[in-house]
Amino acid sequence: MPEVAREKPVAQDETLVQLLTPDGERIDRATGPDGTEYSVDFTDDEYRDLYRDLVTVRRLDAEATALQRQGELGIWASLLGQEAAQVGSGRALRPQDMVFPTYREHGVLYCRGIDPIMPLSLFRGVDQGAWDPIKYRFGLYTIVIGAQTLHATGYAMGITKDGKVGGDDGEAVIAYFGDGATSQGDVNEAFIWSAVYTAPVVFFCQNNQYAISEPIERQTRVPLYQRAAGFGFPGVRVDGNDVLATYAVTRHALDHARGGQGPTLIEAYTYRMGAHTTSDDPSRYRPQAETEAWQARDPIARLATFLRRQQIADDAFLAEVDEEARKTAVHLRERVLTMEDPAPGSIFENVYPHGSPLLDEEQARFAQYRQSFEGSAY
Amino acid sequence: MAAEVLTLGKALNLGLRRALERDAKVVIMGEDVGKLGGVFRITDGLQKDFGEDRVIDTPLAESGIIGTAIGLALRGYRPVCEIQFDGFVYPAYDQIVSQVAKMHYRSRGLVRLPIVIRIPFGGGIGAVEHHSESPEAYFAHTPGLKVVTCSNPADGYTMIQQAIASDDPIVFLEPKRRYWEKGEVDAEAPAFPLHSSRVTRPGADVTVVAYGPMVRTALDAATAAGEDGRQLDVIDLRSLSPLDLSPVYDSVRRTGRCVVVHEAPSNVGLGAEIAARVTEECFYSLESPVLRVTGFDTPYPAARVEEEYLPDLDRVLDAVDRTYGW
Numbered sequence: 001m002p003e004v005a006r007e008k009p010v011a012q013d014e015t016l017v018q019l020l021t022p023d024g025e026r027i028d029r030a031t032g033p034d035g036t037e038y039s040v041d042f043t044d045d046e047y048r049d050l051y052r053d054l055v056t057v058r059r060l061d062a063e064a065t066a067l068q069r070q071g072e073l074g075i076w077a078s079l080l081g082q083e084a085a086q087v088g089s090g091r092a093l094r095p096q097d098m099v100f101p102t103y104r105e106h107g108v109l110y111c112r113g114i115d116p117i118m119p120l121s122l123f124r125g126v127d128q129g130a131w132d133p134i135k136y137r138f139g140l141y142t143i144v145i146g147a148q149t150l151h152a153t154g155y156a157m158g159i160t161k162d163g164k165v166g167g168d169d170g171e172a173v174i175a176y177f178g179d180g181a182t183s184q185g186d187v188n189e190a191f192i193w194s195a196v197y198t199a200p201v202v203f204f205c206q207n208n209q210y211a212i213s214e215p216i217e218r219q220t221r222v223p224l225y226q227r228a229a230g231f232g233f234p235g236v237r238v239d240g241n242d243v244l245a246t247y248a249v250t251r252h253a254l255d256h257a258r259g260g261q262g263p264t265l266i267e268a269y270t271y272r273m274g275a276h277t278t279s280d281d282p283s284r285y286r287p288q289a290e291t292e293a294w295q296a297r298d299p300i301a302r303l304a305t306f307l308r309r310q311q312i313a314d315d316a317f318l319a320e321v322d323e324e325a326r327k328t329a330v331h332l333r334e335r336v337l338t339m340e341d342p343a344p345g346s347i348f349e350n351v352y353p354h355g356s357p358l359l360d361e362e363q364a365r366f367a368q369y370r371q372s373f374e375g376s377a378y
Numbered sequence: 379m380a381a382e383v384l385t386l387g388k389a390l391n392l393g394l395r396r397a398l399e400r401d402a403k404v405v406i407m408g409e410d411v412g413k414l415g416g417v418f419r420i421t422d423g424l425q426k427d428f429g430e431d432r433v434i435d436t437p438l439a440e441s442g443i444i445g446t447a448i449g450l451a452l453r454g455y456r457p458v459c460e461i462q463f464d465g466f467v468y469p470a471y472d473q474i475v476s477q478v479a480k481m482h483y484r485s486r487g488l489v490r491l492p493i494v495i496r497i498p499f500g501g502g503i504g505a506v507e508h509h510s511e512s513p514e515a516y517f518a519h520t521p522g523l524k525v526v527t528c529s530n531p532a533d534g535y536t537m538i539q540q541a542i543a544s545d546d547p548i549v550f551l552e553p554k555r556r557y558w559e560k561g562e563v564d565a566e567a568p569a570f571p572l573h574s575s576r577v578t579r580p581g582a583d584v585t586v587v588a589y590g591p592m593v594r595t596a597l598d599a600a601t602a603a604g605e606d607g608r609q610l611d612v613i614d615l616r617s618l619s620p621l622d623l624s625p626v627y628d629s630v631r632r633t634g635r636c637v638v639v640h641e642a643p644s645n646v647g648l649g650a651e652i653a654a655r656v657t658e659e660c661f662y663s664l665e666s667p668v669l670r671v672t673g674f675d676t677p678y679p680a681a682r683v684e685e686e687y688l689p690d691l692d693r694v695l696d697a698v699d700r701t702y703g704w
Contacts, residue, residue: 130486154449189442350487
């Protein structure tokens with residue numbers, strides 16, 4: 001009987017678009033697998049803004065984790081380690097672009113200028129993450145893995161129907177998902193549909209190496225970005241801990257889409273430094289040494305090194321950013337603590353745009369039942 | 379348009395045409411709905427007249443059809459999705475149940491998804507497996523969805539337009555074995571509300587509740603029963619979620635007897651729900667328990683024995699007889 005390899009590793013691939021090394025060395029330009037050249041040209045202010053974003057996003061995330069530990073949130077899905085992937089791609093979006101997130105895109109949400117309190121109602125359990133996706137150009141957090149990639153594709157098909165592609169003012173869509181999601185049928189269907197209809201959508205996969213406990217080897221035998229070729233559109237792997245490269249690659253892919261050239265798959269190669277969610281215990285499935293190795297590739301530290309070295313920022317600036325982020329986090333905490341629980345009767349609201357006689361009946365009966373306790377000891 | 383005699387298939391086709399004419403945001407999408415006009419020809423000629431942008435031949439992926447319809451709806455379109463056969467809807471089940479059905483609730487009413495999911499359903503056409511199923515209970519059990527079914531050309535013509543105009547996500551079940559049955563369609567006739575049931579044939583003795591393909595069967599049973607001197611009050615539910623049971627209660631309070639007929643298996647089906655509600659509302663009027671005539675609790679069988687599986691005139695009459703046995 002032939003021997004079957006049980007843990008065949010993912011094919012090695014050194015291709016990685018990078019513009020800022022883990023040591024903070026700036027690379028002028030990098031070439032993608034299809035020969036596309038990537039570079040960025042930021043002013044000092046823009047560099048400082050990116051740094052402020054990264055620090056703020058991490059600080060808010062830490063605050064949310066703390067709130068969960070203190071029992072103020074039911075659960076939290078931390079983005080720790082993925083700040084550059086989210087800020088780089090989030091800042092690459094133009095105002096008219098549309099985002100379809102998973103449940104971990106707090107950094108992208110922040111970059112859209114949305115109040116970070118918005119998703120916390122979902123994690124506190126006072127609602128299910130209600131906001132107007134069209135107003136914010138940011139879809140509802142989606143928990144079923146990969147489902148939103150099809151929504152993004154349909155929305156992008158609508159952009160084409162509306163004639164809003166073909167120029168700089170064109171609209172593009174970005175769909176976020178993780179390495180685990182690439183095994184889902186919906187994600188593969190989204191790839192097919194977007195390719196067939198040349199839909200203006202960018203698939204942004206944060207490969208953080210784990211789907212809860214399962215390593216990337218359980219999802220694929222080839223580097224994820226290479227899958228795009230089989231669907232007939234470009235794929236590129238970017239250093240997801242490099243905010244500059246992530247920005248450059250995403251900007252390029254979005255413009256490619258808005259210009260009517262169709263989809264791109266971006267694999268942002270990164271690492272989930274924390275747990276899957278606050279309910280998870282990564283010590284059960286991944287070695288400490290691995291996490292430590294990734295610590296050396298931290299997205300914020302490398303930008304700080306670069307900014308200092310270039311004298312774009314000094315200690316005073318870095319301290320000021322930390323202090324601002326702390327204040328924002330404290331403010332967020334205060335507002336979380338004052339979120340009100342919904343009224344019991346609100347269970348029945350908004351099931352249908354125009355209601356339903358069945359619900360009216362149930363709601364009336366429930367109200368009557370609750371009333372029957374009035375004046376009693378219960 | 380004066381009243382004309384059309385098949386159910388043609389009536390649905392005409393209704394879809396009217397909806398496309400009325401609202402430029404209406405798009406039809408599905409497998410083979412374009413050039414071919416659908417495997418049952420329900421969308422025949424529509425792509426030719428409205429273009430490939432509005433009548434869209436999609437890749438062969440049901441989850442993709444519904445998932446992208448959600449995105450199009452978010453963008454302001456009103457997608458009308460065709461699932462080719464009942465048994466092929468399950469790959470789209472998550473998108474329908476977890477996404478379409480819940481979006482309005484999750485967004486606290488900020489997102490509406492006016493999507494219609496058309497599904498030819500039920501058996502009786504001698505098809506191979508997965509082509510004859512009755513999945514209505516799965517959808518009627520899902521809060522956030524509405525589920526309707528038409529039983530005749532006039533309803534088909536009207537109800538499909540009402541469903542498309544509605545802001546609710548609607549699963550629209552079409553009784554495929556009745557596609558070729560003819561009836562009068564009067565475009566000028568006043569429409570009944572979409573989510574209302576109707577007494578199709580009045581009678582004083584036994585209430586027979588049916589929907590979709592079984593309405594014809596119930597009516598045939600009523601004709602036969604009439605020859606024996608028993609008058610069946612046949613009610614076409616039309617809407618399976620929400621149910622409009624007031625006419626059923628009114629009827630049962632008069633007749634004291636109720637038989638529910640559907641093709642789907644009996645266990646935890648629509649019939650069980652209706653029986654429970656009729657019992658709650660009409661307890662003191664009932665002369666016998668509410669009886670069900672349904673498909674069996676087996677997978678849909680092979681075509682050569684499907685007539686054994688499907689409720690027919692005789693099984694309805696047998697149940698009617700049994701309501702007199704208590």
